Amino acid sequence: MNAMRPETEAELAETVAGLNGPVCIAGGGTRGVVGAEPELSTAGLSGITLYEPGALTLVARAGTPVAEIEAALDGEGQQLAFEPMDHRGLLGTTGEPTIGGVVAANISGSRRIQAGACRDFLLGVRYVDGLGQVIKNGGRVMKNVTGYDLVKLVAGSWGTLGVLSEVSLKVLPKPETQATLAVSADDVGTAVDLMSTALRSPYEVSGAAYDPKDRQAFLRIEGFADSVAYRASRLSEILGNECTELEESRKRWADLRDVRAFHDLEGDVWRLSVKPGDALVIADRIEAGRTLLDWGGGLIWALVPKGTDLRARLGAFEGHASLVRADAHTMDEFGRFQPENHQVRALTRAIRLKFDPRSVFNPGLMG
Numbered sequence: 001m002n003a004m005r006p007e008t009e010a011e012l013a014e015t016v017a018g019l020n021g022p023v024c025i026a027g028g029g030t031r032g033v034v035g036a037e038p039e040l041s042t043a044g045l046s047g048i049t050l051y052e053p054g055a056l057t058l059v060a061r062a063g064t065p066v067a068e069i070e071a072a073l074d075g076e077g078q079q080l081a082f083e084p085m086d087h088r089g090l091l092g093t094t095g096e097p098t099i100g101g102v103v104a105a106n107i108s109g110s111r112r113i114q115a116g117a118c119r120d121f122l123l124g125v126r127y128v129d130g131l132g133q134v135i136k137n138g139g140r141v142m143k144n145v146t147g148y149d150l151v152k153l154v155a156g157s158w159g160t161l162g163v164l165s166e167v168s169l170k171v172l173p174k175p176e177t178q179a180t181l182a183v184s185a186d187d188v189g190t191a192v193d194l195m196s197t198a199l200r201s202p203y204e205v206s207g208a209a210y211d212p213k214d215r216q217a218f219l220r221i222e223g224f225a226d227s228v229a230y231r232a233s234r235l236s237e238i239l240g241n242e243c244t245e246l247e248e249s250r251k252r253w254a255d256l257r258d259v260r261a262f263h264d265l266e267g268d269v270w271r272l273s274v275k276p277g278d279a280l281v282i283a284d285r286i287e288a289g290r291t292l293l294d295w296g297g298g299l300i301w302a303l304v305p306k307g308t309d310l311r312a313r314l315g316a317f318e319g320h321a322s323l324v325r326a327d328a329h330t331m332d333e334f335g336r337f338q339p340e341n342h343q344v345r346a347l348t349r350a351i352r353l354k355f356d357p358r359s360v361f362n363p364g365l366m367g
Helices: 009-017 066-074 099-105 150-154 188-200 225-239 249-257 276-286 310-314 328-334 342-355
Strands: 024-026 039-041 048-052 057-061 122-128 134-138 163-170 177-184 205-211 216-223 244-246 268-274 290-294 299-304 319-325
Touching: 009 122, 009 163, 048 066, 057 066, 066 099, 099 163, 122 150, 134 150, 177 225, 177 249, 188 205, 188 216, 188 225, 188 276, 188 290, 205 249, 216 225, 216 249, 249 290, 268 276, 268 310, 276 290, 276 299, 276 310, 310 319, 319 328
Parallel strands: 024 039
Antiparallel strands: 048 057, 057 163, 122 134, 122 163, 177 216, 177 244, 205 216, 205 290, 268 299, 268 319, 290 299
16 A cells, blocks of 8 residues: 555545554654554655744744754754754665654754753644544744643654644754864773763763763863853863864764764664663673763663664663664564553553544554
8 A cells, every 4th residue: 555645734634534544654764663554654744834033933844854944944043952863874764854753753862961852842733633633732932832731742652642743843043163072981981970070060061972982982062162162171171081172073973963883883773761870880781782872871872783682681770772773573572662561551551542542553663
């Protein structure tokens, strides 16, 4: 069956209302989520419908390419502060990342530790529920965001609660310049201590990552040129440890955001959300494999041999492990997301039934 590709919100609602069975919701098709069900694509719902630079707000249909939004913002010296990751290189997918896909998966990059996640910049959403009803929540500008906060519930739900048709976002000014400091660190424990020191400092670090292969922690400072120069100098004095300033700072953080180090390597890729203080213990449990740390140690990317049950290897820990890249058999065997305990699973199912009583949206994707 060919993909269903509505061109308007009304057509989307009509399509959902007329479904006779489950569908797999897709945006730009860049995150490797596939199913046996027919595909319902939001790619036809495209275009920026409102952009008010002075109010720091932008409204776009769900299928709008992220690149189109970033180009419009760049023209006004603004940006999506949560710097969404581009998964194509890591997953070997094609297509165009869409803003609806970013919101549905709450995709957030290295600046999350300072600016917040995608959901923190989401002002409002429009979506179609499992009965084909158009639901609106939140507003188009910050002062109009009222009512029940379904916005944050929908963000990160991976299309299991509804099909997004439009999103409203807060945007921020783009920094004039940035600098990246590279600090020598022989192990994860040392790196986490250095990153924690930098993040606690008054010098407004907007990125803190560590590559164990290079044995270097990377720290980003952004803002006006004079301020960046001063803060980078002061932070270098505090940290010591062969602290040097890198050129091509923007490329460095694009590579870290997109996990460029794993793009051409064989193996399964896992994404671990942990307490930064636990990063050393978790990294040691990973054993055979390669790691990359972001968010000051709170995010660990792990590359392991194909078919590795990393959750079993890690055992119990405070956090969760998501399987990002693997073959279909491994994905079916271990599941994409961390299994929920009985109480949370019951709550999740109850919420899904309220939004999608016919269970037509992405069945099996999130339990």
